Amino acid sequence: MRRFSWVNLLLLLAVLLLAVVPLALGLGSGEEPFSGADAVAEQAIVDDHPDYQPWFSPIYEPPSAELESAFFALQAALGAGLLGYYFGVARTRQRQRDAVDRQRG
């Protein structure tokens, strides 16, 4: 493998490591380990300001945690899919340009 690919692989491994280490070390705490920081903040507000009433509620809420994660997966898949499509198109174009350049010498 060339240097370019090695560096890319190392970048990916580092990202993976950053996500896996907290899990592997079992750093999760509380009733629901690794709950979302957004939800933790919401809970902190409820705890310290018991009289605060949210004055607006979501128009639509996924009926279950499973469906909510399905929507999140859909979001990630759409984003990753489009990004992959882009790289496919860009790579093909680059190869065609290179081929034309070679023909011209």
Place this chain on the structure above:
Amino acid sequence: MHIAEGYLPPEQAAAWFVVSAPFVVHGSRALVRQVRADPDSKLLLGAAGAFTFALSALKIPSVTGSSSHPTGTGLGAVLFRPPVMSVLGGIVLLFQALLLAHGGLSTLGANIFSMAIVGPWVAYGSYTVVRRAGGGLGPAVFAAAALGSLATYGVTVAQLALAFPDPVSGVGGALAKFGGIFAVTQIPLAISEGLLTVLVVRLLSRTSGDDLRRLGLLRPAAEVRA
């Protein structure tokens, strides 16, 4: 960084809409101008939007024992300037507010301000500073994505502290409390986000050198590697 639906007092929620609106209007014009002036960049623009879309859906565990998500706005801010990201980031937040009950319509103004305005501007500023100081493309992109992500969460902390001062220690105490929830959690995530954005820019420098040169990230025919 998503402030939940209804979790800002009405006046403050409205104020954040007023603050964010001009940026989004200006950003929409910038987006249209970008597409008209450089139609070839349309696909890359979509890719930058897709990057935010994908990254902001990924909840990643962090050292604090809670999890949070990257913002993915640094890439687009560096490629297409921050105004464009106020629209792309806004679309992501709207999608999450409508379908996922994540964030909210009432808090959309506040969330746009943190993720789609301050984050991208800090990212772009960091990128410019590192480049002017003679830093390479890779380090500049890393600084942009990581610091932009941290800045986004910093703004959320300030917004929540203003809205919910601690009953005893006031706004200062609330800053520390919400900072403890978001800021430390976000540090490893900001690093991840920086590394991922560098990876994408490295790949782009291979497949889309012409686009990067036109957008000013690479010098004409000189720098090839990130």
